[in-house]
Amino acid sequence: MWSIGELAEQAGVTVKTVRFYSDRGLLPETARSAGGHRRYGPEALDRLRLIRSLRTLDLPVPDVGRVLEREDALGDVLEDVVAGQLRELGPRLAALRWREAALHLLRDCAPEERPERLRLLGSVTAPPSTAAPARFWRSWLPARVPARLASAIVDTSIPQPPADPTPAQVLAFARLHALLAGIPHPGADYCQPAHHRPELGYDLGILYDGLTEAAALAAPALRARRSPHEGEALDCFVAAHARARGLRDTPDFRHRLSHQLAGDPYIGRYWELHAELSGHEPTLGAVHDWLRAALDSQAARTEGQLRCCP
Structure with a gap:
């Protein structure tokens, strides 16, 4: 059995991180010490690593919870969650690409052209509506x-x-x-x-x-x-x-x-x-x-x- 600090050290994360996921029910403790301190078994390390992998993909905590609740059907649930994230990410990436191109447009033009280009860019969204x-x-x-x-x-x-x-x-x-x-x-x-x-x-x-x-x-x-x-x-x-x-x-x-x-x-x-x-x-x-x-x-x-x- 590991203490919260020992689990954090094994996983390479902070105690605050372990406590955060524990408080949200994503990382259940196995037992409590005589002094009321949390104790975790070896399975908690695998679960914590899975949580970190999912969070690395920038999945929101509620979606991480959905995946963990259905570990028996991990592939199906994860596919559904990832598909939803990709649908949300597409428009955000498109907006970022338009913003990047707009910034290059302003950076690479002659100084006297910038006021007009800035005015034009200010009248459309990124990406623009049709x-x-x-x-x-x-x-x-x-x-x-x-x-x-x-x-x-x-x-x-x-x-x-x-x-x-x-x-x-x-x-x-x-x-x-x-x-x-x-x-x-x-x-x-x-x-x-x-x-x-x-x-x-x-x-x-x-x-x-x-x-x-x-x-x-x-x-x-x-x-x-x-x-x-x-x-x-x-x-x-x-x-x-x-x-x-x-x-x-x-x-x-x-x-x-x-x-x-x-x-x-x-x-x-x-x-x-x-x-x-x-x-x-x-x-x-x-x-x-x-x-x-x-x-x-x-x-x-x-x-x-x-x-x-x-």
Whole structure:
């Protein structure tokens, strides 16, 4: 039988530690001396070592108690406790990585840039919430867009915070939030394309279904860094606009569509920041730019041919 001091010495811990776990029922004493002092058997040393191992994993004392209560099913209980700790640890680690990248961002910039960067960083959480861009895109899409399409467009248009961001990505996310804070209500003409206007009679379900298909067809060309060109993706893009208005895809329609799209408001800065955050994956904005450029090139060539051959 060991005294509390002898057990502490055997385990390499302090008497205070042994008393702490004893008082909480994690380390039962075997007996008491004639003077009322605690006595522990050899099994207490194994139990104390198990407690220390569990605490080394930063498990809270109540979770340690749960494991010790079910030593007959130690594996199952420990697996459950560890899984819960991992779920809690993930968000904390993500926040720490964002804070670390933000600190590098401030440390490594020129002194005159720090006030602005500090102001930008102060407006977002770590890691940042995607609520602001989600609100923007849900407001930007008219109620006439089918719910399934609206949900898919919103999901694709919102950049997800990287788990391990670079300082540049932290800055891009902060600038994205600042940009959205300065944009008027999405229902204003400032950022609404022509096809959202009810008087033009677009069937937005047909339009966005076709545009989604066109984007999927154009994406490989963007990944391969190919220049905008005619082909299946452009035909699908134009056909979506034509079908959505009940019109035929003709050279004249393509010419008029090119002019209409050129006059549409476009939030280019949003897509630039989105691209910084999403890496090499083409964004909807980049695909739209590519398809517009292909259409403009074709429309300009057709117009030139018509002028040469009256």
